[in-house]
Amino acid sequence: MNIDEKKTLVVELKKPFSEKIGPILKGLFYVLIITAFFGSIFTDKDPLEDFEVRYTDFYGSSVVLPAGISPDAHVAIVDIKGMIANNDMLTRGMTSSNQILKMLEKIKEDDSIKALVLRIDSGGGTVIDSDKIAQKVLELKEKKKVYALIEAGGMSGAYYIASQADMIFAHRESMVGSIGVIMQLPNASELMNRLGIEMKSVTSGDMKDMASPFTPFREKDLEVLQIMINESYERFVDIVSSGRNIDREKVKEIADGRIYSATQAKELGLIDNTDGLKGLRKQITEDKLSDAYIIEFYVPESPFANLFSSLSMAVNEYLPPKNQSYKLMYR
Numbered sequence: 001m002n003i004d005e006k007k008t009l010v011v012e013l014k015k016p017f018s019e020k021i022g023p024i025l026k027g028l029f030y031v032l033i034i035t036a037f038f039g040s041i042f043t044d045k046d047p048l049e050d051f052e053v054r055y056t057d058f059y060g061s062s063v064v065l066p067a068g069i070s071p072d073a074h075v076a077i078v079d080i081k082g083m084i085a086n087n088d089m090l091t092r093g094m095t096s097s098n099q100i101l102k103m104l105e106k107i108k109e110d111d112s113i114k115a116l117v118l119r120i121d122s123g124g125g126t127v128i129d130s131d132k133i134a135q136k137v138l139e140l141k142e143k144k145k146v147y148a149l150i151e152a153g154g155m156s157g158a159y160y161i162a163s164q165a166d167m168i169f170a171h172r173e174s175m176v177g178s179i180g181v182i183m184q185l186p187n188a189s190e191l192m193n194r195l196g197i198e199m200k201s202v203t204s205g206d207m208k209d210m211a212s213p214f215t216p217f218r219e220k221d222l223e224v225l226q227i228m229i230n231e232s233y234e235r236f237v238d239i240v241s242s243g244r245n246i247d248r249e250k251v252k253e254i255a256d257g258r259i260y261s262a263t264q265a266k267e268l269g270l271i272d273n274t275d276g277l278k279g280l281r282k283q284i285t286e287d288k289l290s291d292a293y294i295i296e297f298y299v300p301e302s303p304f305a306n307l308f309s310s311l312s313m314a315v316n317e318y319l320p321p322k323n324q325s326y327k328l329m330y331r
Contacts, residue, residue, distance in 0.1 A: 051103055056296045058277055065293070073292040075284065076107045077117045084125025084133070084157050095122065096299075097129035103297040104136045108143060115145035115289055117280065118165060124156025127181065127232050134239060137164040145287060149280050150174045150271070155259060159270070160236060163243035167283060171276035176265035179240060180257035181232040183225060185211050244269055 055063040056077070065071070082094040107113050118137070124130070137146060141164065148154070148165035155178035162168050170176055192199065192214060199214035211221045237255055241248040246269050254260075254268055262274045273279035284290055 051099055051297055051299050053295050053297055056294055058281060058294060060296070063294070071293040072112055073289070074110075074113045074295045075115045075117060075289055075292045076113045077119055077294060077296045078103050078107070079119045079121075079296075079298065080133070080158060080161065081119075081121045084122060084129050084161075086126070086129055095125070097125075097132050099299055100133050101136055104133070104140055107297070108136075108140045113144065113295070114292055115147065115284070115287070116140060118146065118148045118162065119151065120148055120154040120158050120162055121151040122155070122158035123153055124158055124160075124178065126157070130157030130160045131235075134161045134164050137161060141166060145289070147280055147283065149277065150176060150262075151276075156180065160239060163240045163270075165243075167273070168271040169273045169276060169280045169283070170262040170265065170271050172262050172274045174262040174274075174276075175259050176262060176270055177254075177260040178257055179236055179251070179255035181229050181236065182257075183229060185217075185225075186213050187211075187217060188213050189216050240270075246270075 055065060057063055058077075078100065080095050080100065084095045084097060086097050104116075107116055140146060146165045148162035148168045150158075150162060150168065150170040151174065152171075153175040154162050154168075154170065155175060159177060159179065199212075201209040201212060201215070203209050207220070207224065209215070210224060211217060233255075237248060237251050240246065240255070241251045244251075254270075260268065260270065262271065265271045266274050273283070275282070281290075284292075
């Protein structure tokens with residue numbers, strides 16, 4: 001090859017892909033560290049522990065009180081949205097039973113609060129967390145009026161809670177019911193056999209490895225779990241029967257896990273009204289609470305927590321559980 005000495009020779013050396021990706025990963029790492037640092041500085045409240053109160057209207061818009069006004073009558077609003085669980089399971093878009101219990105206790109102690117509205121949009125949650133909230137609602141109902149307003153859906157554990165209110169309002173397109181209990185347990189024993197992986201369990205008793213995901217389900221495992229499911233189901237029937245004043249046998253007839261439309265639910269006695277917010281506001285006027293100011297109990301969202309929440313949920317969706325847990329679900 002002849003080289004023209006009068007022309008400049010340019011030689012381009014391309015970096016391998018591994019060298020290109022290194023600075024990008026390093027940059028992402030620094031962004032993560034900086035975000036966490038500033039998040040710890042500017043977020044002075046733990047969103048899993050603290051809640052705040054603000055004046056609003058029934059549509060959630062903030063209201064500024066006129067100067068010199070100090071209301072002595074309030075109607076409190078508490079939201080129950082998404083899956084109902086405890087803080088250990090909590091991700092964005094879920095309801096923490098710990099938060100709700102603290103809010104309800106505060107409302108119970110505050111004499112200026114004359115009534116509570118539970119604004120519900122949930123498909124249910126864990127048995128224990130739903131029951132804790134329902135029991136606290138019963139306590140509060142001894143001192144104040146309690147209304148439940150079901151928006152898109154109030155099902156399973158969410159309906160378990162709503163059934164303890166004095167009155168239940170739903171929109172005509174709301175979904176209600178799904179009275180029942182479910183436990184879902186993964187089993188990977190067939191997959192492990194195909195991969196040639198064997199898991200041995202050394203236990204102190206025959207039932208210690210009950211419903212293990214690594215071995216085929218045994219009939220006695222299912223029998224034991226079915227007893228637990230039945231106990232929780234009977235309790236669900238009892239609480240709906242007493243809360244809605246419906247004969248227990250009638251509740252059992254309709255409590256087969258199905259979802260009802262608001263119109264069907266009203267005919268069955270599961271709710272009181274299908275006019276939604278309009279019906280609730282009319283009832284509040286009849287109960288002589290229309291002059292009360294509305295206060296909303298809420299948990300402030302941290303923008304830094306929200307930044308990584310979706311990623312965290314996506315990753316957890318595909319990671320195997322750390323251990324086998326038996327969580328009864330009202331959903």
